[in-house]
Amino acid sequence: MSGIDLSANMLHGEIPWELGNLSHVKSLNLSYNFFVVPIPMTLSGMEEIESLDLSHNELSGPIPWQLTQLSTLGVFSVAYNNLSGCIPNSGQLGFGMESYLGNTNLHQITQGGMCAAPSPDPAAGKEVEETTGHPVLYVVTAAGFVLAFWATIGFSFCHPYGRSVMLKM
Template sequence: MATSHQYYTLFLFFTLLFSYSLTTISVSATTKQKQRCHPSDYKVLMQIKKSLNNPYHLASWVPKTDCCEWYCLECDEKTNRVRALTIFSGEISGQIPDAIGDLPYLDNLEFRKLSNITGSIPRSITKLKKLKFVSISWLNLTGPVPDFLSELPNLEFLELNFNQFSGSIPPSFSKFTKLGALHLDRNKLTGSIPESFGHFTGTVPDLYLSHNQLTGTIPKSFGNMDFERIDLSRNKLVGDATLLFKPNGSTQILDISRNMLEFDFSKVMFPKKSLISLDINHNKIYGSIPKDIVKIQHLQMFNASYNRLCGVIPTGGDMARFDYSTYIHNNCLCGLPLKKCT
């Protein structure tokens, strides 16, 4: 019969054996994890972390661990290469590191809401030919919008808004053929809208240029483009904007408010099936409101205030949803919801 001492010896033996097995499994798993992160991607990511002064936001980027498990990153399931780098809303200072150009499989790049990031976009980004989505917004970047971004052939989304970019808009951006949206709004851009923006081939991007200091007229070439969403508001644009209204077009949102545009609104013809939002307030637009506006099928937002419009406000359709604020400060508009016509 086994003694208590023998039982204790057996218990200790199996305890040690179990612990050893767990350690072996853990080491094996860790080794396996290390192999998942591509060595060159790992090296580049550590350079990026160092360039950003090792911020707490990247605390999960621990040396000798699997980079595919780190925050702010995503690896492709098949290749295990880093495909997305999304650094968002953290206490990070410095500049966008040149090293991002050495992540060749990157298709999604996001630096957003990082107000202490300064400088400019590094040219090394042009090496990332797989890039589809770029959001570099709510930073403090300065200087001109980089012309070299047009060298990224597969871009489907480009967002550079809420920065301090100055100078003119690069005409070369019209070379994009797959771009679905271009956000250059809320910067300090000057000069005119490039004529080339009326010659996009392939996809016609939603165009957001508001809250800048753009001058001149709307390019005549825009008559060739059917923009679904276009926002040119809060600039210093002058002249005619009737070419943006296409009766057979697919425009959903059109905002030309707070400019110095001057044209006869009565000559406008609306895209009746698609238009849902039209803002023309704070311009020098004259004439009357076209009666055809009541035939727009899904008009949810309309603002014609602070212009030089006259005549009877059309009734019917969706017009009853708009109150007096839609029409105030015009020369001689009348009818509901304003005073009666005499």
């Protein structure tokens, strides 16, 4: 089997530990679901995994150190969860900070071996602001559509030219 994509399926609960038995799967995408509790360390049994996306869930706890043993892993994301602890700096999990964004209690290991909070990403804050939107803009847009709809209806039935067009249909 090449890959499993179960993203955005409203799945919830724990990630099944049995997925770790799928040693020949190359890609696993469980993003945009509602998985909770820690990432199962059994995922380290996916010996041929090249891409693992667990982003946009509600996972908590640390990243299992066993995942650093996945030698074929080239794409990895646990962004936007509730993970905590240190980002493993050994093995295959040395990805850019974009793989770990949105986990406020997840920290980098510094050169002295200490955990340090990641520097705030201004782009991440901007993304949240843009997706949150502005309620006033939505109200004004909706009111504009309603007004345009009723103006078209009024013109079609009340104005002589609008009535003549409607009668020709």
